[in-house]
Amino acid sequence: MDVSPPRYRRFSRPGPAPQSAADLPAYTRRNTLAQPVARREPVEHIYPLADGKARPWASLILKSSAKSGKSVPTFFEKEHINGSFELTAEKGDSIQSVTVTVTGRIVTGSSTDDTYVFLTQSLPLWSKADSRSSGTAAKLLGDCVWPFSIPLPKAVSLKDPSYDALFRLPETFLERHTRASISYDISVTVSRGKLRADSQIKTRFGYIPTTRPDPPSMLRQMAYRQNTILPGPDVDPAGWTTSSTAVVRGTIFKSHQAAVHCMLSLANPLSYTRGTVIPCRLTLESNDTQALDMFSAPSAPLVTLRRCVRFQNPSTSSKREVDWVQSFEDVCRAVWWPAPNGNDAPYSRSLEGEIKLPKDLASTSSIGRFSVSYTVVVSSFETVGFTPSSSQPILVEPVTITTSHARDSPRPNAYAPPAYAPLPIPRQHHDFYAAPATTRLGR
Incomplete structure (x- = not known):
C-alpha cells in the first residue's frame, strides 16, 4: 500500500x-x-x-x-x-x-x-x-x-x-x-x-478472483479449433468422466414396471468457465423398448446444474457444535439432442447435450464459514405415462465453476442445434435447512 x-x-x-x-x-x-x-x-x-x-x-x-x-x-x-x-x-x-x-x-x-x-x-x-x-x-x-x-x-x-x-x-x-x-x-x-x-x-x-480450469483433452481442443463435432467417451476416454450406472425404476402407463439403466458423461476436467457450456452425454439401456423410446426423447431428461450455498450461523445455534445451513437452487438446465448413431443398437440410446452457463453465475468458492458449490444432477425423466418409484436424484456429479478460461487452450464451442432451446426448470430449490456440522454432501 x-x-x-x-x-x-x-x-x-x-x-x-x-x-x-x-x-x-x-x-x-x-x-x-x-x-x-x-x-x-x-x-x-x-x-x-x-x-x-x-x-x-x-x-x-x-x-x-x-x-x-x-x-x-x-x-x-x-x-x-x-x-x-x-x-x-x-x-x-x-x-x-x-x-x-x-x-x-x-x-x-x-x-x-x-x-x-x-x-x-x-x-x-x-x-x-x-x-x-x-x-x-x-x-x-x-x-x-x-x-x-x-x-x-x-x-x-x-x-x-x-x-x-x-x-x-x-x-x-x-x-x-x-x-x-x-x-x-x-x-x-x-x-x-x-x-x-x-x-x-x-x-x-x-x-x-481469477480462477481457471485445467485445459481439456487434446482431442477436444482439436475439435474446438477445427470447429468439428466433439469426440465422445468411446473415442476420447481421457476427455470424459462417466458415472457409474444408475437404474431408474417406475411404472409405464400404470400397466407394467420398467427399469432403465442410465450413465452420465461430463467433459473433463470437471471445471467450467461461466459464460461457456458443460458438454454432456447420456447413455440409456433397457430391454423395455417402450420405456427406452420414452426416456430418450430430447425433452425427457431433467438434468440441471444445482448450486449449494452452505454457511454457519453461530448466533442461531443452541448446540455445542454450530449447525451448517444449506440452500439449494437449480440454476440452469441441460438441452439434449439425439447423438449420431445413438439409436442404432436395439436396447441402447444415446443423447448429446450441454448446459449453458450464465455469464453472471457465481463462481465456486469457500472461505471459513461460507461456501458456494455446484453439482450436475440427473433428477428424473419428464415423460407422459411414466411414474417413477423414487423422487431422489438419479445421478449427482460435483463440478467447479470458474471465472476465467484455461490457459493456452481454445474457447469452448456451443453445439446445441438452434431448434433445441433450453427448457424451463420445473422447480426451484430455495429451501433452507440445518444440517449437523459433520454432514457432507456426496453422491
Whole structure:
C-alpha cells in the first residue's frame, strides 16, 4: 500500500423440439461463447459528503473496472484499489486523522453476531500527530487531496476453533433469496476531537478472483479449433468422466414396471468457465423398448446444474457444535439432442447435450464459514405415462465453476442445434435447512 502527502488545491469537482436425429434441421457449428474480451478502461466513481451544506465538503473517488461510473465499483484479482480522497477543511475544524479502510465480510443474519470479518486493511492518509512529529502543518486548511493505492491480497489466513487455513479471497456474493452473503466495502473516516462527531464515506465494491480450469483433452481442443463435432467417451476416454450406472425404476402407463439403466458423461476436467457450456452425454439401456423410446426423447431428461450455498450461523445455534445451513437452487438446465448413431443398437440410446452457463453465475468458492458449490444432477425423466418409484436424484456429479478460461487452450464451442432451446426448470430449490456440522454432501 502507498499513499502520498496531501496536495492543496482549489476544490472544483462537482458533486417444441424434433424427436429424432432424422428430424434435425441443418445447422452450422457455432463459436459464439466467451470470446476474449479486452479489459475495460478504468471508470471513475464519485461519492460526495455534503452534511447539509450547499456543496460537498469531501468526496471519495475510485477508479475501477466496472461498466460505468453508476455501477458498483468492481476490482479483479491482482488489481489495486486506486482512488483519492478530497476534503475542504474550514478554519477551526478539529480534524485529528483521515483513514481509508477496506473490509471483507461474511454476513449470515441481521445481528452483529451474524457478521464475520475476514479482511481488514487500513491505510492512514493523514494524522495530526504525525504532522507534528514531522514538523509540517499540524492543521488542515483549505482544499486537500490524498491519492491512494491499496493492493488486495490473493488469499487470507483465518483461524477458528474448527479451522486454521489459508483461503482464497472469495467473489462478492449477494442474492436476494439467499440468507448469506460475501460483501466488500471501502470507507474513509475523518476523525475529530472528543466533542465533535466523526464523518465517514462508505461504499460497497465487487471483487472477482481469477480462477481457471485445467485445459481439456487434446482431442477436444482439436475439435474446438477445427470447429468439428466433439469426440465422445468411446473415442476420447481421457476427455470424459462417466458415472457409474444408475437404474431408474417406475411404472409405464400404470400397466407394467420398467427399469432403465442410465450413465452420465461430463467433459473433463470437471471445471467450467461461466459464460461457456458443460458438454454432456447420456447413455440409456433397457430391454423395455417402450420405456427406452420414452426416456430418450430430447425433452425427457431433467438434468440441471444445482448450486449449494452452505454457511454457519453461530448466533442461531443452541448446540455445542454450530449447525451448517444449506440452500439449494437449480440454476440452469441441460438441452439434449439425439447423438449420431445413438439409436442404432436395439436396447441402447444415446443423447448429446450441454448446459449453458450464465455469464453472471457465481463462481465456486469457500472461505471459513461460507461456501458456494455446484453439482450436475440427473433428477428424473419428464415423460407422459411414466411414474417413477423414487423422487431422489438419479445421478449427482460435483463440478467447479470458474471465472476465467484455461490457459493456452481454445474457447469452448456451443453445439446445441438452434431448434433445441433450453427448457424451463420445473422447480426451484430455495429451501433452507440445518444440517449437523459433520454432514457432507456426496453422491
